[in-house]
Amino acid sequence: MTAINKALQAVTLGEVQSFENLQITPLLTAVPGIADYLTLGEAQEQGLAIVTEVSDSGSVPTLLLENSAEQALFLLDGEELVGAKQNRILNLTLLVPAQTTLEIPVSCVEQGRWSHRTEEFASADRAMFSRGRARKAERVSENMRSSDSRHSDQSEVWDDIACKMSMMDVDSSTDAIADAFEHFSGSVDEYVGAFSTTETQVGACFVINGKICGLELFDVSATCSKLMPKLIRSYAIDAIEEQQETTPATSPGILEFIQQVAAAPADSFEALGEGEDLRIHSAAIAGGALAARERVVHLCAFRREAEAGSERGSDNMRRASERQRYRNR
Numbered sequence: 595m596t597a598i599n600k601a602l603q604a605v606t607l608g609e610v611q612s613f614e615n616l617q618i619t620p621l622l623t624a625v626p627g628i629a630d631y632l633t634l635g636e637a638q639e640q641g642l643a644i645v646t647e648v649s650d651s652g653s654v655p656t657l658l659l660e661n662s663a664e665q666a667l668f669l670l671d672g673e674e675l676v677g678a679k680q681n682r683i684l685n686l687t688l689l690v691p692a693q694t695t696l697e698i699p700v701s702c703v704e705q706g707r708w709s710h711r712t713e714e715f716a717s718a719d720r721a722m723f724s725r726g727r728a729r730k731a732e733r734v735s736e737n738m739r740s741s742d743s744r745h746s747d748q749s750e751v752w753d754d755i756a757c758k759m760s761m762m763d764v765d766s767s768t769d770a771i772a773d774a775f776e777h778f779s780g781s782v783d784e785y786v787g788a789f790s791t792t793e794t795q796v797g798a799c800f801v802i803n804g805k806i807c808g809l810e811l812f813d814v815s816a817t818c819s820k821l822m823p824k825l826i827r828s829y830a831i832d833a834i835e836e837q838q839e840t841t842p843a844t845s846p847g848i849l850e851f852i853q854q855v856a857a858a859p860a861d862s863f864e865a866l867g868e869g870e871d872l873r874i875h876s877a878a879i880a881g882g883a884l885a886a887r888e889r890v891v892h893l894c895a896f897r898r899e900a901e902a903g904s905e906r907g908s909d910n911m912r913r914a915s916e917r918q919r920y921r922n923r
Contacts (some may be wrong), residue, residue: 596845598872598883599856601811601890605796607848613788616833618826619848621797629815630887631666631689634673635717643667645675645698645715652679654702657715660695662668666868669698670821671882672684672721672730672828672895674772676912677712680704681770683722685734687884687892689868696867699744700728701751706768720775720782720827724800724807727828728896732880735873738863762835775827778834785830791819797893798822799848800829803836806851808881809894855895856880 602870608620637643644777648656657675661667663861674681690696703722720725733747755771758764766773775782776852794820810825812818846854858876862885865871869886874895881895 596856596860596872597885597890598858598860598874598893601883601893602808602852602856605811607719608795613676613785613838613879614833616785616829617801618789619799619801619902620792620795621799621809621811622794623796623815624794626793626796627816629668629814629816631668632663633717633817634667634669636820637663637667638717645717646713647678648697648745652708652913654680654746655699656697657682657700658695659690659698661690661692664692665758666691668817668891670721670824670892671823672727674703674718674720674722675700675715675716676772677715679710680707680768681772682715685730685746686871686882687894688866689886689891691868691885698866699734701746701748704749704756704768704770704772705752706766706862707770714884718772719824721824722771722828723758723774723831723894724829726751726758726771726834727894728808728880728898729754731882731894731896732898734838735861735882737876738871738873739875740860742863744866748799758831758835775831778831781834782827782830785833786823786826789822789826791815791822795819795822799851800825801848802829802833804847806846806897807832808894808896809852809855809889813889813891817892855893856879864898 605621605792609805611618628916644660646658648658667690669684669685673684679869680702681704683703685699730746737745764774764777771844796815799809858874858879860874863871869884873884874881879895880898884891
């Protein structure tokens, strides 16, 4: 039994929560647990973590993290870091050991800026929109298999952001995805406020317009409750883009999707920091997990664009003629 399979077999489904066109099904555990690490946000609030450019000149795909805490730091796949020369997102989940300085792999989500706004990065209250995270996960997995690199396809990330901004009719002087979240902040906050977590919740399945988009699973409920708002924002911005869809979706059921994730082959790599990177290698699923300290610390899994791409392409062409509806929001 694989680590991912074992982790998924240990959860049960909670009662579905819905708001507008987003449905979230909680993943529950019998034992809530306590985190033996700090999230990046917690560490930065306590002055125990600093994220900067790697040098004065900087490097787009790499940042420098200094962890001065007595505990490891948990960094979430897709978590956005804002400031310094340009905003970035984390390419995969990391567990950075205590008292460690580490170069971390990132992708740029602000193409039109390369100048210091601040010296340090701050962890934002959001993660990259879920479809962008899914495509990034595919490319990171491919690069790890082919060259042991944890880079994404940066041009593809920028293309995904450009498409999102165009479809949602958002202007940005620096092509920053942060401006899309800001533009729709009121609506995004409504989505976040509509959902709650329970003391035994360790993850969730996310469904937009009847289509399963992704699954997130943490090792303990405390981490889930802290980071779920970031993830809801990630899926909410996609849900807002697709609010006008009326065509019934064709998608596997949640249990079937979980079974697909559990059964998917996963390649193993030594992780940066602690643990082992498990990268899902499947025609149906994209994503990966970080296994450390004898458990899966975090798993993210997405329905691959290979399955969703044809319907999304036709949806995008149709929605292109409907962009005007966003102008008055």
